[in-house]
Amino acid sequence: MNDLEKHCSEAGLKMTGQRRLILKVLSKAQDHPSVEDVYERVKKSDSSIGIATVYRTLGLLEELGLVTRHEFQEKFARYEINTQHHDHLVDLETGEVIEFCDDKLEKIKKKIAQEMGYELIDHRLELYGKKIKKK
């Protein structure tokens, strides 16, 4: 039983085959898959899984803080396994999502919140850009 599975188990979730598969798909994912993406990938190993199970499981994983739900200006959700905090740059031409992290940025965010009298609980920064073509 791997770390993710252990975490779920300890939180009181039963480790069913479907959940194991969903966790596996998520931890293997190099992108930020949508619910539909996760569903399609899991179906390769278990063609009888229902999409409702995927929705329910992703919801539970988010509650446990194991994954983060994004909505990059789309009308559907994307998920990613939580690692360390990072922000996202979205390539407007390809839809590709690139992760980055900048310390200075993190500090400024925290400071701004504090100056406004708030404790920063969460935050998200998304940059949208086009690749600069080199000649």
Next chain:
Amino acid sequence: MNDLEKHCSEAGLKMTGQRRLILKVLSKAQDHPSVEDVYERVKKSDSSIGIATVYRTLGLLEELGLVTRHEFQEKFARYEINTQHHDHLVDLETGEVIEFCDDKLEKIKKKIAQEMGYELIDHRLELYGKKIKKK
């Protein structure tokens, strides 16, 4: 005819009563109203307006760059009239949205995008926090 109306008119939109009312509601709004909010407010002056008209008009206004559509981790859209760029802090306890702007932050965003080889077209930063209680 006010500035907003003029802008629409020049873009080829017919200035109907419904559109005038929607623009009025938006420019008066101190918050970031949802489509439903706009609909309800407009209905006070024109009870026969359809919500499809509100959706269509907000869509057009966004295309014209007059308003910005947000989705603050909710499953519906909110709109605001475009003024100068600013970011948002969302009060997790009340749902209140506070606008702010920080020059240093803007510069860092641009720089980060460039360093990754991107021209920054758009970006959005949302801070989520809780009010710090003073004793």
Next chain:
DNA sequence: GTAGCTGCAAACTCTTTGCAACTCT
């Protein structure tokens, strides 16, 4: 054994669209 989990289908929410009637310009 039983509380929790599953797939299915139906329901729900937010948004978009086809259409005939209407209205700005």
Next chain:
DNA sequence: AGAGTTGCAAAGAGTTTGCAGCTAC
């Protein structure tokens, strides 16, 4: 007059839920 706009109702997308059967513990 004519293209654009409207309200309505129906359709669409994404997501959630009720339920009867199934499964991990």
